Amino acid sequence: MKAKRRIVIVGGGTADWMAAAALSAMLPRQGFSINLVESEQIGIIGVGEATLPHLRHFNDTIGIQEAEFVRATSATMKLGIEFVNWGDIGDRYIHPFGTFGHAIQGVKFHQAWRKMNADAGAGEIGKYSLPVRMCQAGKFDIPGSIYRSITLSYGYAYHFDANRYAPFLRQNSERRGVVRTEGNVNVVIPNPENGEIHSILLDNGAQLEGDFFIDCTGFRGVLIEQALEAGYEDWFHWLPCDRAIAVPSAASIPTPPYTRATAHAAGWQWRIPLQHRMGNGHVYASGFMDEDEAESILRANIEGELIAEPRPLRFTTGRRKQFWAKNCISVGLASGFLEPLESTSIHPTQLAITNFIELLPVTSDMSRERDEYNTIMAREFEWVRDFLILHYHVTRRQDSEFWNYVRTMEIPASLQEKIDLYSARGRVARYQQGLFLEPSWLAVYLGQGLVPGQPDPSAAPLDLADLASQFKALDQDITAALASMPGHDHRLAEMLETVSHTQ
Ligand SMILES: Cc1cc2nc3c(=O)[nH]c(=O)nc-3n(C[C@H](O)[C@H](O)[C@H](O)COP(=O)(O)OP(=O)(O)OC[C@H]3O[C@@H](n4cnc5c(N)ncnc54)[C@H](O)[C@@H]3O)c2cc1C
Numbered sequence: 001m002k003a004k005r006r007i008v009i010v011g012g013g014t015a016d017w018m019a020a021a022a023l024s025a026m027l028p029r030q031g032f033s034i035n036l037v038e039s040e041q042i043g044i045i046g047v048g049e050a051t052l053p054h055l056r057h058f059n060d061t062i063g064i065q066e067a068e069f070v071r072a073t074s075a076t077m078k079l080g081i082e083f084v085n086w087g088d089i090g091d092r093y094i095h096p097f098g099t100f101g102h103a104i105q106g107v108k109f110h111q112a113w114r115k116m117n118a119d120a121g122a123g124e125i126g127k128y129s130l131p132v133r134m135c136q137a138g139k140f141d142i143p144g145s146i147y148r149s150i151t152l153s154y155g156y157a158y159h160f161d162a163n164r165y166a167p168f169l170r171q172n173s174e175r176r177g178v179v180r181t182e183g184n185v186n187v188v189i190p191n192p193e194n195g196e197i198h199s200i201l202l203d204n205g206a207q208l209e210g211d212f213f214i215d216c217t218g219f220r221g222v223l224i225e226q227a228l229e230a231g232y233e234d235w236f237h238w239l240p241c242d243r244a245i246a247v248p249s250a251a252s253i254p255t256p257p258y259t260r261a262t263a264h265a266a267g268w269q270w271r272i273p274l275q276h277r278m279g280n281g282h283v284y285a286s287g288f289m290d291e292d293e294a295e296s297i298l299r300a301n302i303e304g305e306l307i308a309e310p311r312p313l314r315f316t317t318g319r320r321k322q323f324w325a326k327n328c329i330s331v332g333l334a335s336g337f338l339e340p341l342e343s344t345s346i347h348p349t350q351l352a353i354t355n356f357i358e359l360l361p362v363t364s365d366m367s368r369e370r371d372e373y374n375t376i377m378a379r380e381f382e383w384v385r386d387f388l389i390l391h392y393h394v395t396r397r398q399d400s401e402f403w404n405y406v407r408t409m410e411i412p413a414s415l416q417e418k419i420d421l422y423s424a425r426g427r428v429a430r431y432q433q434g435l436f437l438e439p440s441w442l443a444v445y446l447g448q449g450l451v452p453g454q455p456d457p458s459a460a461p462l463d464l465a466d467l468a469s470q471f472k473a474l475d476q477d478i479t480a481a482l483a484s485m486p487g488h489d490h491r492l493a494e495m496l497e498t499v500s501h502t503q
Helices: 014-026 054-061 066-072 109-119 130-137 162-175 222-227 291-300 346-358 367-393 401-408 413-425 438-447 464-483 488-502
Strands: 005-010 032-038 076-078 080-084 092-096 157-159 179-182 185-190 197-202 207-209 212-215 232-234 243-250 259-264 267-273 277-284 311-314 318-320 328-330
Touching: 005 014, 005 207, 014 032, 014 054, 014 162, 014 346, 054 066, 054 157, 054 346, 066 162, 066 488, 076 488, 080 130, 092 130, 092 438, 109 464, 130 464, 162 179, 185 222, 197 222, 212 222, 222 328, 243 291, 267 291, 277 291, 318 367, 328 346, 346 367, 367 401, 367 413, 367 438, 413 438
Parallel strands: 005 032, 005 212, 032 179, 080 259, 212 328
Antiparallel strands: 076 157, 080 092, 185 197, 197 207, 232 318, 243 277, 243 311, 259 267, 267 277
16 A cells, blocks of 8 residues: 655644645545644744635635624625725725726726716716725625626635634634644754755754655744745835734624725734724735834724733845755745735645646656746745835825825836837736736726726727616616625625524
8 A cells, every 4th residue: 555645834824724625625645744833932923803705715625604604703794895095195996806897899897987987977986886885885795796797807816814713614624634843943853865854943842754754833834934944035125015014903883795905104004804803904004104103093993892911013025045855845934924914825825826726747757836836926926016105106195105105116127018008008917817817906006096098999989878877777786686685794794694504
């Protein structure tokens, strides 16, 4: 009989238990053993409350029922992010998980909207997006619940309590045979022949051997960096926010079905509604603001009563140079960190796990799989990086040194090309899109006031009277869909009811 392949995961935060849950669900049990080592003494980062719609697919894949998840993690629904004060002080727009309108006679909606807006006025583009209007109205329903095609024009994600997700996944993973060991990894023992990791030594004297190691030790990178020196590419010069202060406050009803990101003088503040509390945090650039000022801005901009002491956090935005080095991949914060503006930290964990499963080495020479994996992960990180930089760079704000810096800094060529193409004629670059697709780029470009120089020729043949009637019909369709949708709190309560009935 072929020996089992031994996978050792180090760490017990969100990334770690997501890896354990996915591997135990997707790999054949008889072929693999999965051990997870975590240190209660060190603890987890414990922030990370806003997610992307992809998390739903992850939960589905590992057999988690939505209502159970929502109850266990005190989750609420997220239809997008409201950005306040980004284009300029006083501006606001919503980046929805969904589209704006639909193509008109084969012409992209935003090009038709531009023609209509320039010639006859059409209102903000968000008026033609169902998820934007759902956010504004505080409504929520599962896409497609009512029989109108417009209700398929959006997706949704969750806001959840990060401290409750890992224990929830732990139960799920242990049921599938994952073995958890408590301990602190003190020494990483290399294989003298090839430099791969042979085993890890814990502070209690236990030694764990493995064929493959997954480093989920957070910013420490105990295996990938401290032992294997995989290197870190620092993006501080493009994304200068390097600190955060997080603090929860009392929950507020009605619960908004969206995250809010409010720009301040040297960073921005998140507001993430959960069932039992509001998550708040101020992400700021320590080169432009000190901690006392950051904390007082945060306190001054929280609506409810604080229910814990503010907690400071430090980070460096960037990515691991080699995500996979020797026989070890880094997952979660150990692989890099993209600041939380678009809730993109948990997503690379999903990508890492799925790609790793697809590329599981079949021979002892894993160099091809490793190269492919490193290329995929590097691109994904870079695409998201560019999208984040866009938010800071496309602004008219001139009210602080921070905004003057980010507005005028040199940006990566890959982003400059996208902005140039869009500025010329409203075309969103489609090649190499990565995680964020056309509606997301449009939401930020238009929301932050970047209007293309030329009208697009594709929209020229459209008849204005015909456009006006199509826009009116779309607005009416959205209004009718909204009218038949429940409020967010009502829909959440219905979902939670289904769990209490099945217990
Ligand atoms: C300010 C901020 C805001 C964020 N907001 C969001 C958000 O809104 N959305 C989002 O998707 N993500 C967000 N994130 C990211 C999110 O918090 C992380 O991606 C997520 O928590 C995963 O963390 P992790 O499991 O990689 O690391 P951690 O939570 O740091 O866990 C590391 C684990 O490794 C263990 N460990 C460390 N060293 C050792 C050792 N020597 N031996 C044994 N075990 C060890 C620890 O005990 C712990 O269990 C945010 C992060 C920050 C900093």
